[in-house]
Amino acid sequence: MGDIYPSLTQCAIVAAALKILLFPAYKSTDFEVHRNWLAITHSLPLWEWYYDKTSEWTLDYPPFFAYFEWMMSQVAKLVDPAMLKVYNLEYASWQTVYFQRFTVIITELLLVYALQIFVDSSPRSGGGGGSVVSKRAAQAAAISILLSPGLLIIDHIHFQYNGCMYGLLILSLVLGRDKSTLLWSGLAFAALLCMKHIYLYLAPAYFVFLLRAYCLSPRSIFRIQWLNCVKLGFGLTSVFGIAFGPFALRGQISQIFSRLFPFSRGLCHAYWAPNVWAMYSFVDRVLILIAPRLGLPLKEGALTSTTRGLVGDTAFAVLPDVSPRVCFVLTLLFQAIPLARLFMQPTWENFVAGVTLCGFASFLFGWHVHEKAILLVIIPFSLIALRDRRFLGAFRPLAVAGHVSLFPLLFTPAEFPIKTVYTVFWLILFLMVFDRLAPAASRARLFLFDRFSTLYITVSIPLIVYCSLVHGILFGNKYEFLPLMFTSSYSAIGVVGSWVGFMVVYFTS
């Protein structure tokens, strides 16, 4: 049998054409953020990067991302030097737009490369009982990631560089597949951490996996492989040294950390990411209405907060408040449970599942989670969703919920058809293809869970119609929080459902 069609390259070319056509589309403030970083890294000396406050969008990504911006600025100065002036706020000449949008497409090639490596490293045919994903299925999963509506909405319309960074993540995951490249897997992940610190959410899985599979002997956990420890320690020190060293020499580490971790933010983002706290807030809102009848006390100060679209402390009127400590403890707890199993059985499939579950736990219980972070779950999950039908069953609600929850990122009428039609296109195509490709499970399926996922996907249609059309006709501009609240509560049910389902599958497979 010959190659599998279509190839990743063919899909990437067609997708690139669509992405270029999207150049004039809506772009969020992130576009100006990245332009400002281009300007800062290009025109200021290194030690002023994390101190500059000319724009309100100060540099708050780790140093590798700053270096990345500096490299791009070397090309940018040939395109339009005016975009590299720090004081040139809100500058968006067409050259600037073309340049910045093109850099997103070009840097995404790393993702294409990583996905190709992933496909190449998959075996021709799947292992018995769905333990391994076959090459055909891997190709389908890789194309689904490449064409992900999440990346299209966030990177190519809203504007960010996730494609490149998820490329690095997948590269690092795939390097973990082979014993001989385990070290490089760790180092690639360290480099990724130095680009965007949000990947810290996934770090526990890496820590456990590398500790067990690289630093300890495969036969006994009490025999330490010292040479590997030294190699890993030296490598990690070098990576972090290259990133933070220059700043450490000038004693700027504390300043960088204050930029990277602004602890003053609230529990929920202005728009609730679809996690446990969104459900918690929703229950609180409902309780406000029925509390007088139940005789529950209302906290007066809280009634004016949340849902009004302000970034700030979330106060609950009926339910007890949530502290960052609670979030942290819950996150770690739900990360530790699957990682214990990874520690016992450090296979690559368990590693990817562990990464996915770490993403899940931090997305669901984290403090001030942004809805874009759902990609931290969807992308690693896609790599193993085709192991068998049970995995696919858990993946389905996530695919729907995760992408629908991104819709509020784009709110202009011109982009509405793009985000909805593209997402529906992707969902139909890949849920149909995955359904044909996923092998039967070796164990019985969860009957109830399958019914839940079908019902859940069906509900998304009236929801999208209500949020985008009916609400506007009924209420005009009033009660704008309602569609947002429905979207995030709905998506939260899907994400939580998918998480529970995946936990069950993970522990029973």
Place this chain on the structure above:
Amino acid sequence: MAGPSPSPHKPRRKAKRAVNAASNLANITALSDVNPVETLVRAPSFPLSALLWPARGFVTEWEVLPLILMGVGLFRWAAGLWGYSGFQKPPMFGDYEAQRHWMEITTQLPISQWYFHDLQWWGLDYPPLTAYHSWLCGKIGSLINPSWFALFSSRGLHDANLKVFMRATVLVSEYLIYIPAVVVFTRRFSRLNGVSTWSSAVALVAILMQPATILIDHVHFQYNTVMLGLVVASMSSLLAGRNLWACVFFVAALGFKQMALYYSFSIFSYLLAICVFPRINISRFVAIAATTAISFALLILPIVVGTLHDVKRGIDARPDLDGPRPPLPLFPQLANYLDTEAFYYPVVEQLVQIVHRIFPFARGLFEDKVANFWCALNVIVKVKKYPAPLLQRASLLATLASILPPNLVLFLRPRKHLLPLAFAATAWGFFLFSYQVHEKSVLLPLMPMTLMLAGNHGLSKQIRAWVGFANILGCWTMFPLLKRVDLAMPYTVLTLLWAYLLGLPPTSISVYAPEETKALSQWVTIFLHAPFYLAMALWHVLELNVVPPADKPDLWTVANVGIGAVGFGLCYIWCLGKLVVDSEIIPKSWFSKKTKLKSQ
């Protein structure tokens, strides 16, 4: 999206194996997991077929069709995010303003004034169906925001939401007319030619991704696909044998945009022929004539009734005029036979005005630079120095001479599978030689030519090479038009994407790879196409980097027109040649010696 996994329950076909073994094709069993219909094709030969490769196992087209429609819709809408003709280009703006203005006048003025209102500002000069369509769009738009179509004050409006609305009207009109028509046509035409469902799906995507229509309708802004869609619906009705519906659709196409006249000779020849062959069928002829006449009557009925109604209410078609009635713009002698005070006179005046607006006889042989014969000839001989009547007559004769052969063939051999070819050859004839051609009119010959992809061997190298050549050349001749409004980027992306999907130059030369059986015709095609592709590439390089000399500011456009006209001439000859060959009007033994060069 890898293909469907081989079913584990497939019964072993021992009998077939035996046959294969007998014919020394033992290795064919390696393909046993592929749909037997497609076993001849082992690997996709161009990227579009690779993209649809997994769909080969699908039983019906209904599994892929929704995805295809969503996919091509995304590209259309994304292309629409770019600017449109006349964007922020006062004083007159462009086609976008014309269409918006028609929505303004049709919704704000009594029907009798539509064709008379302030003709200097984009006066209505399309047939009535366009006016009704504008009225409908304008009514819907006014529900959303009445200021978009307020009389006078909305002129040159560039509201961002208005743009979204206008783009949506193009897309919705296309999805209601052009796309269903093309889907049905592709299905019928493929079945007629015995093409598999999967190949037909590939052809459908290729037709719907045709860059020229997307660029003109969804980017530059117009509603050509409505007219083209009605023509495709008419052709599709002919395929199904529903000749009367074909008449209705064709009259609707003519009533939407007079350009549909390019096809009128072909449809006339075909309909006449089926009334004559195999035996003369008077009742069919009468039915066709009556349906056509009734359709025309229905088309102008709202205008006629509206005018009479307005007269009754005392509304003048020309409130700005005082004093005596002006003479009729055309046929002034007609007034001698008519009573200008009779009740029917305003209707006559209205209809004459419509004809006058639709057919601008008073304009020159050609307006801008267009890649047809006259404009190209003008480079060598200054055509415009000759008197207009002479040029009109020359143009009429040349057009007739060019369209006569294809229509004669179609008349003598009224076969359904010849329709796209005959339509294409006739439209090329009109485009090349007729009067007052616009560069956008190239869409008309391109449409039936591209439909050939759904036909017999439609995806073969030979047909892809020629259809691709015509389309890419067509887009290229529209580049100056698009460049004027800064649309070089969507032009580049959409044209290259289509070339890539179909494996055409400049992305690939695989369509010209020699085949064993047709080596000679392959070489002829290369010999004909290569100079054009090289010239187009070179032209783009020059146009981008070299400023034309001061005394010849239009140098690049003129070069574009000259090369384009010659290339289109080749397309005309190819369509005509293929029509002659496919119609088998010339005995095969004779042609195989003489016309082998033209087409295989």
